[in-house]
Amino acid sequence: MNVLAIALFGILTAFVVLQIFYILAFVSSMNLPSPKTIQDELLPKAAVILSLRGADPFLAACVRALLYQNYPQYNLHIVVDSQEDPAWNIVNKTIQQAQATHVQVNPLIARHNTCSLKGSALVQAIKALDDSYQVVAFIDADVIAHPTWLRELVIPLMDERIGATTGNRWYITQSGQWGSLVRYLWNTVAVVFMCTQQAPWGGSIAMRLSVLRQSGLLEKWTQSISVDAPILGALQAMGLNVKFVPTVMMPNREECNLARCLRFITRQLLSTRLYNPQWLLIVAQVFTSTLAVVLTIVLLLIALSKGNIGTALGIAGGFASYILAIAVQLVFVEQVVRRVIRARGESTTPFSALMMAKTLVAIPLTQLVYAVTVVSAILTQKVEWRGISYQIKGPWNIRLIEYQPYELSRQPIDTNISL
Template sequence: MSWVVFLIGVLAVVASGLPVLLARRFLRDIREDLGRNPDRGYRPRVTLIVPCKGLDPDFNVNIRAFFAQDYPDLELILVTATRDDPAHEALEKMIHAHPQVRARLLVAGIATGRGQKINNQLKAVAEVEADTDVLVFMDSDARPKPAFVRHLVQPLENKQTGLATGFRWYMPVTGGLWSVLRSAWNGGGVVFLTDPQANYAWGGAMAIRKETFETCRVADRWQNALSDDMTITNAVRSRGLGIRFVPHCLVTTHEDCTFAQMLEWTNRQTIIAKVYHPALWWKIALAHCVGNVILLLGMVLLLGYLLDWIADPLILLSSLLMLAIIPMEMLNGLVLLPAVLAMLPEHRRKLVRLFPAYCLLAPLASILALVNTISSFFTNRITWRGVTYEMRSPTETIVIQEQS
């Protein structure tokens, strides 16, 4: 029996080393990509679509960043669900304040059988000019740098690349526990973005040729969907096209959150993954379930040895091997940090200051992921920006509670 427990401990160390290897590969890929010229001179005609609902923290600062894009042939389309949305008046003022930018503000109406964000995006797509080459979709809580769109569209020069994507890094404003934990939880998904087989689109910053959008019938797939990015990921992959992550397009979202907001957001991401990408959801579920069960077993065995309930030294060694999961999770953060710093050099000081907290919270982020997984077993309902949805399937969304 002792040897079985010891074998579990050895396997735990090996398994906990895999994320570290993934982080090392990610760091290598990012350094190689950032070492190349990010601008190859590709300048398609772009329509930048930004669905908006309500006033996010620093809303005006974020929206001004869209108007400040350094791109020669760009039209900006901003969309709200209704005219009485608080964002609508703010966006009207922003358009008037930037007459040098080609910008339009549309009203999409209230969604009934799909996500409101997708409803807004579909309204914008229907209004896109015929000579637009590339559609860029971004979220209103992002704060892109002036060269963001220019960098994001470059991979699309290759016809085998169906979609180019950025990713989000939550930047805590005050550094509160729950804000940093959300950032650490979200950062765990970044290591898959350079893997051509495992990467995915992030809806907050994605670019696709209009021709590809139409060929992949994305608008049809969006008709009754909730997740814009998971749906477009599946659509692009179904045509045998690749997805390319652009390291220069890691975008920061500057906001804090409460415990309830953090839990609601992480639960929502997990439930969406269960519906739209069940294979990935199962892998994550098994990984966090097995990892945390082994960690708990290690704690119990160590406690039993310290209290003289267990006298076998091999059990002590086994428990220490199991508990090695904790420093290995911290080591993963240590390996990942240089890649994040390379992509966000302007935030280096703050990220370095937050780094000890990221490392210490890595085990808690894994436990949180397990809680999210357990919660997602029992429901397909989420609440997103004040609207409650039930996802019957990737192609059927029911609005349970409409917006007032």
């Protein structure tokens, strides 16, 4: 038993060390110098595209933020799934209150049955743009853009070696729900990995319109379940890079229960399975580390049941050291991200003692959830997103099973709950 326990601690230590390298690379990218300022007249005309199905918890704030960007020439293009959608009235009311004229709101008309509704919405909006636009930015409705968001995404695109600029989502949980904590922890690992691998996030990204058209992404989006996953490969084929912009790490303050969290992570991992060439490596890492965690817990229970107190204390101490090592890494990354968020004047709520205690418990729980959702993503042949089911036969073989407008009854009663 002692030999097996030592082997398991060796595996867990190796994963902690591996994670340290990822974190150091992430922190290095977060500490890059701010891009140089550019005079307004040199900034290209931009289109910001927001696709909607359902009314996200902070939708009105999202739209207001996009209407007041510190950018000289831009128009906001909003595509709502249908005029029956609860988002339709919220969007139009927000625009009327702002008396904004640089915005267009259209229902989704060019709906494809071979891709996600978001993909259809983005393709419809892009095809409607004339040649006066040079840059296109995309944003998700769970993001509230700070005033310089668009400017910060566009300026690095002045370097023609860069095909896309991107930030990422950072969950800030306040309720301490288990689903919110697990999603936060899982996303932290995902963000660190994505940033070090130059993987773009479609919820906050900008590209030159010419690159977008030449890359073949519009065609790919009409055959894909994911919008952001195909971007990196398409740009690499053109000899272009994706640049991570640390100042556009976007806080998300929505909450979710454990069931919604499981569905969310499964959808994210399904996209990874379909489009990420490193999928098998990810699976191997997840299962190896999870098996080590599970076997460590099993050994601890066996030692306790046999009255081997010394062995049990050794195993418990080693496992506690692993959890604390992960927690220290988490605190380090959290502080780096919060510094960026606070620099924009946005608030961040400190963790309470209870929240910190629950987070320690949530670390091994997240490990188990990760393994379960990887299995789910491997087995998934049909996925549901906001009331629409898609049949998945392959990366480029997607079928929207049946369309129906988003139902108001699907809106959570709690206005802070993610859709």
